[in-house]
Amino acid sequence: MTKIALKNTGFYSESPRSGILGWLLSTDHKRIGIMYLFCIVTMFLVAVCLGLALRLELIAPGPTIMGPQTYNATFTVHGIIMIFLVIIPSIPAAFGNLVLPIQIGARDVSFPKLNLLSWYCYIIGAVLAVIAIFSGGGAPDTGWTFYVPFSTQTTTNVNMAVTGALMLGFSSMLTGINFVTTIHRLRAEGMGWGRLPIFIWTLYSTAWIQVLATPMLGITLILIVLERVFGAGLFDAARGGDPILYQHLFWIYSHPAVYIMILPGMGVISEIIPTFSRKPLFGYWAMAISSLAIAFAGSLVWAHHMYASGMSDFAILIFSFLTFIVAIPSAIKIFNWVSTLYKGSIQLAPPMLHALAFIFNFAIGGLGGLALGAAASDIHLHDTTFVVGHFHYTMFGGTGFAFFAALHYWLPKFTGRMYSHKPAVIAWALLFVGFNVTYMAMQAVGIQGMPRRYYDYLPEFQTLNVVATVGSWVLAVGLIMMFVNLWNGIRKGTPVGKNPWGSATLEWSIPSPPPLENFGEKDPVVTKGPYDYKGVIADEY
Amino acid sequence: MNQLNNPTAQAVDNVLIYIFGFSLILLLGITVVTVYFVVKYRRSKYPEPTSQVHGSWLLETIWTVLPILIVLTMFWYGWTNYVGLREIPEGALEVKATARMWSWQFEYPDGRKESKLYVPVNQPIKVLLFSTDVLHSFFVPAFRIKRDTVPGMESYVWFQAPEPGSYDIFCAEYCGVGHADMTTSVEVLSEADYAQWLQPLEPSATPRGLVVLDEQGCLSCHSLDGTDGIGPSLFEMAGQPRQVTINRESKELIIDEEYLKLAIRDPEAEMVDGYNPMMPPYDEATINNEDLQAVVNYLMGKAEAAKTPSAGAQLMDENGCLGCHSTDGSDGIAPSFKGIGQREVTIERDGKEITVKIDVEYLRRALLKPNADLVKGYSPIMPSADYLSPEEIDAMIQHLLQQ
Incomplete structure (x- = not known):
């Protein structure tokens, strides 16, 4: 295969407009997906730097590299960027756009212009969030949860940050509507519900949460602005309002949101494990239905963030029970992934390594969630760094590693180039070790009783904090190595054929990178399941 | 985590050990099986899979039902022990804890106010929780108790300490710039020490x-x-x-x-x-x-003249001023009190920066309308002390001027 410049291949070379406008006004799902990917990775790197600064501050008690106000603003901005600009759109908006239409045999999403609009909502939200840091009364210092009454009293630039989050909510909703419709209406001939890749099932479940839960976020954020600007008093106990009402409203969105964040990651893992085992996914229907079950049950557990808030004991009983129920579908998924490996033909390529790391990390995150779901033990662990560690185990160890797995799995498809594997494996090992050292130490110091959002702490917490900070450096080296290696792969990697991994889903039956409209002149006809590897041969590269 | 010998900590620790124990077994199981499969069925040994199994209703039913049973025991154990955290034994001493940015005040039934929570050993203590401004959370890791203080709402926790000692109290709900410094302690006193503590230090602080x-x-x-x-x-x-x-x-x-x-x-x-x-x-x-x-x-x-300084010092302590203002000259969230009576400050007034000598009038305004004249370089975050009586304000001013 001769090597030609990336911009002269596949959909990079085909556009009604040339130059930058060919991207900014494109309604091609692949171009929009690439634009999302570029923005998300950029924002990710910014927020990683903030996270490293937070860890560095915590290497010793007292102010180390920053004072309390800077620290509070830093963790707030780290959280807002990571949650709203990175994790929520990471897999659904970037890889969902790139992969979803092709995997179901469609030429684009149902509403291509709406798709571009949701990218612009994302960009507006991102710009507002960045302006919020540098304007008004200073960077917001409320935490990403914007808890009242603090968020209605602080003089920092909360209004702007909240408006940014509102725009990002619109972006998420529009993407959700688009995906639900696309999956219902644009499946190729023969692509029955039983032949949908699990990635599609998880995007489908996610899209429903995005459509149904995100409006709650919009309403809640608007109420904060009403409270701040007009003194509406809805959350002010002195005027008949209730600060705890805010927490209910916030978590009614924000708990389902964590399933928006994790479900597509589970979908990615469900594609990669069968591919690199050359064996059908174990328990297809259990995997499909458990995705819907997570989306449904996950919408009913929001108040498990509030056991210590002053909420009634009866509510704690109910929400604790529901929380344990939502653990079941996640457990089924883990057991089915592991069973898929049984009697397979396992290749430890970089995507597979990230997928296996996902299972380990997510298992720790999920099991830690049990201790937080039980009423008595949560009382001790709530609002300690254990919660921060747990959240990072699911969102970084889970979704983050799934995102890295997706990058290593699909980038060759969408760039037509293969990165080199050896640095990818070394980077993976650094990430895996660095990640676990950092966040296991954070969980441990939380069990000791160190509250979260502390820039300063008692000397007895120092040892574990130093361990966590050193772990974050290993993590940082791993990230640099991984992104440099992927970037080199995009620029000067070996060209790959249609199907470098020997996968069985539709995107691997078309050229890399895919052409505009994906499928040439004839629409595809699907005749076998997504994990049927008989006769599928991996292309050499 | 060292297991502690007090009723609330035991209730929580038993649940933690039960859940963490099960979790560790599950995690080990999953990891060992995964590693075993990955090594055994590696591609170099098995170029093609030796099974094309699509699933197993029996196995999948087992690993659906079994985890349900396990987690339901966790749920129930967690719930019943939580109930123990809410039910207060008879004869509890009630102390009112008020949280504010960024300090704690403890008020005893006889009206005595302290910035640390002094309690007798071996007696159940019910802590009533209040907040004057934003959300805070009363967290004592040694007793594994935590509860938010919510403005406009009364809440409570209880604990009982079997041994004298000093135990950290943290604010666990993020409350702004002084959040990490909003710490104090439970001072558990032996019966003799507590009886002595009950004797007022001064005959009466009130003139x-x-x-x-x-x-x-x-x-x-x-x-x-x-x-x-x-x-x-x-x-x-x-x-x-x-x-x-x-x-x-x-x-x-x-x-x-x-x-x-x-x-x-x-x-x-x-x-x-x-x-x-x-x-x-x-x-x-x-x-x-x-x-x-x-x-x-x-x-x-005239009555204050002799007594004011110590009364002012106590008021400073009770009302949490020292949570932000240091007395040793170190710079914190707010200007230090050291030498405040002898210095000039640069403040912002009506958008202009002016330098003024600190005097009675300045301090009174700083206490009652703290954010009107903002000291350069600091944020407008100090709550007004307008809930104190004029006498108390005066006592604090007198005290400050002597610093």
Whole structure:
């Protein structure tokens, strides 16, 4: 295969407009997906730097590299960027756009212009969030949860940050509507519900949460602005309002949101494990239905963030029970992934390594969630760094590693180039070790009783904090190595054929990178399941 | 995590150990099986899979039902032990804890206020939780108890300490710039130490004059803070002019000791203009001469003179000023108190920066309207001290000026 410049291949070379406008006004799902990917990775790197600064501050008690106000603003901005600009759109908006239409045999999403609009909502939200840091009364210092009454009293630039989050909510909703419709209406001939890749099932479940839960976020954020600007008093106990009402409203969105964040990651893992085992996914229907079950049950557990808030004991009983129920579908998924490996033909390529790391990390995150779901033990662990560690185990160890797995799995498809594997494996090992050292130490110091959002702490917490900070450096080296290696792969990697991994889903039956409209002149006809590897041969590269 | 020998910690720790124990077994199981499969079925040994199994209803049912049963035991164990955290044993001592940015105040049934929570050993303690501003959370890791303090709502936790000692209290709900410094401690005292602690350190922190005013019910008609009531307010009277009517003739006099004594012994002799003659006379049988002098001293602002500094220091401590302002000159969230009586500050007023000498007037304004004149380089985050009486404000100002 001769090597030609990336911009002269596949959909990079085909556009009604040339130059930058060919991207900014494109309604091609692949171009929009690439634009999302570029923005998300950029924002990710910014927020990683903030996270490293937070860890560095915590290497010793007292102010180390920053004072309390800077620290509070830093963790707030780290959280807002990571949650709203990175994790929520990471897999659904970037890889969902790139992969979803092709995997179901469609030429684009149902509403291509709406798709571009949701990218612009994302960009507006991102710009507002960045302006919020540098304007008004200073960077917001409320935490990403914007808890009242603090968020209605602080003089920092909360209004702007909240408006940014509102725009990002619109972006998420529009993407959700688009995906639900696309999956219902644009499946190729023969692509029955039983032949949908699990990635599609998880995007489908996610899209429903995005459509149904995100409006709650919009309403809640608007109420904060009403409270701040007009003194509406809805959350002010002195005027008949209730600060705890805010927490209910916030978590009614924000708990389902964590399933928006994790479900597509589970979908990615469900594609990669069968591919690199050359064996059908174990328990297809259990995997499909458990995705819907997570989306449904996950919408009913929001108040498990509030056991210590002053909420009634009866509510704690109910929400604790529901929380344990939502653990079941996640457990089924883990057991089915592991069973898929049984009697397979396992290749430890970089995507597979990230997928296996996902299972380990997510298992720790999920099991830690049990201790937080039980009423008595949560009382001790709530609002300690254990919660921060747990959240990072699911969102970084889970979704983050799934995102890295997706990058290593699909980038060759969408760039037509293969990165080199050896640095990818070394980077993976650094990430895996660095990640676990950092966040296991954070969980441990939380069990000791160190509250979260502390820039300063008692000397007895120092040892574990130093361990966590050193772990974050290993993590940082791993990230640099991984992104440099992927970037080199995009620029000067070996060209790959249609199907470098020997996968069985539709995107691997078309050229890399895919052409505009994906499928040439004839629409595809699907005749076998997504994990049927008989006769599928991996292309050499 | 060291297991602790107190009822609430045991309730929580048993659940933690149960859940973490099961979790560790599950994690080990998943990891060992995964690694075993990955090594055994590696592609170099098995170029093609040796099974094309799509699933197994039996296995999948087992690993659906079994985890349900396991997690339901966790749920139930967690719930029943949580109930133990809410049910308070008989004979609990009630202490009121008030959280504010960024300090704690503990108030005992007899009205005594402290910035640390002093409790006797082996007695259940019920801590009533309040907040004056934003959400905070009362967290004592040693007792594994935590509960948010919510403005406008009363909440509680309880604990019982089997051994004397000092245990950290943290604020666990993020509350702004002083969040990490909002720490204090539970001081568990032996029975003997607690009995000693119960003895007040000073006979009375309240000036005798104020006690008399309160005991005699004067304050139900005369306010201390300048608000007009049935009778004229007692706020800052010393040396002030006053229009009074003597023998149907209106004249102005300056308030002094003689006038005040007469006004108490024989109120209708000189009626203040605008008020009705309804105050009863207080003779020597009701207020003896000594107490009368104390009242007059108090009203003339003399009573504080001897006592003010220590009262001011205690008020500073009780009201959490030291949560942000240091006394050793170190820079914190707010300017240090060290040398505050002798220095000049640069403040922002009406958008302009001006430098002023710190005096009584400046400090009063700083306490009552803290964000009106903002010291350069600091954020407008200090809550107003307007819930304190003028006497208390004065005591704090006197104390500050001597720093």
